[in-house]
């Protein structure tokens with residue numbers, strides 16, 4: 001049944017979902033009907049492509065306002081369909097701002113390889129090179145920028161092959177003034193990856209940009225230190241602390257820190273800053289704000305069996321949870337347009353965000369579906385047994401195909 005005329009398309013619904021009942025904003029079950037004009041994959045977008053609802057998880061679920069979206073098909077088409085939905089006010093963050101708050105993309109890296117799972121099934125080919133690769137990503141970045149809320153952030157995950165060329169493209173699409181950081185994900189040693197007459201390559205580059213403004217929640221990690229380690233002192237109130245040089249603190253800041261009891265004077269009279277540590281079960285706990293070199297998250301080869309999906313280029317959940325926590329709030333929408341094994345979708349769910357995942361690969365879809373199903377059922381089981389896992393966080397989703 002046709003509901004309303006869209007921006008260059010018609011909203012329709014298949015089956016008997018709530019959206020078909022008519023008024024009010026349409027749910028994720030809406031279909032965006034395309035004009036049937038043929039199009040070039042990377043070329044100008046001529047028509048609006050259609051999101052065809054295939055199924056709901058759990059089966060028959062009725063989604064009142066929002067349903068997470070898993071979209072199978074080419075992401076250029078899917079992004080165009082989503083942009084049309086956003087323009088009609090159907091994609092909104094927790095604070096009602098239009099668009100998605102966070103985009104993470106981990107596209108092919110121009111490696112020239114084909115990636116297969118352990119059973120030899122093809123996940124995807126990564127054969128685009130040079131201009132072809134840059135054109136492919138640029139076309140998608142332009143649509144991704146449109147979909148991003150005004151204070152949204154985008155993380156583009158690449159490696160040594162293309163990161164520097166894409167930095168220039170990101171400057172063009174998002175504006176050099178909106179570059180926030182280059183994150184080095186140093187995933188640790190991999191014997192097979194080391195290059196014999198070279199330093200071994202063991203980091204990926206993640207470029208972080210914003211649209212116009214951005215939100216940022218600092219990420220803090222805790223380090224456990226045996227109490228017996230040197231360099232830590234007890235103050236007159238029985239609190240453990242360590243000190244660091246004054247650095248570039250101004251006199252005014254020093255005055256403030258003095259009032260807070262955070263100034264330590266050495267025997268020679270020089271000023272150092274006190275950092276207090278918590279004590280827990282015989283250990284001192286040091287809190288450290290995460291910077292732009294992330295060397296505390298091992299890669300997929302070192303993941304636990306419960307996390308491994310077998311998808312060849314799966315990224316660790318910890319990496320995505322960090323990104324999601326830093327640049328979005330609960331209830332915001334996280335978009336991954338190269339979803340692979342669905343790490344960003346699952347991480348978003350666990351962090352109480354909503355999500356949209358897109359991938360064109362059949363193996364990717366199969367992997368994401370079974371990964372979400374496993375967490376859905378483990379969640380239900382945990383809830384029944386009263387365990388405090390992420391029970392209650394898992395929400396249903398709708399599976400679409402983009403034509």
Ligand SMILES: C[S@@+](CC[C@H](N)C(=O)[O-])C[C@H]1O[C@@H](n2cnc3c(N)ncnc32)[C@H](O)[C@@H]1O
Nearest residue numbers: 074075106124314315338340341343359360361
């Ligand atoms: C590096 S993998 C993503 C891995 C993912 N981050 C994870 O943790 O599993 C890149 C993915 O991009 C998908 N892909 C490549 N071209 C695409 C396109 N045009 N549209 C949608 N997905 C695409 C591939 O199928 C592949 O799953």
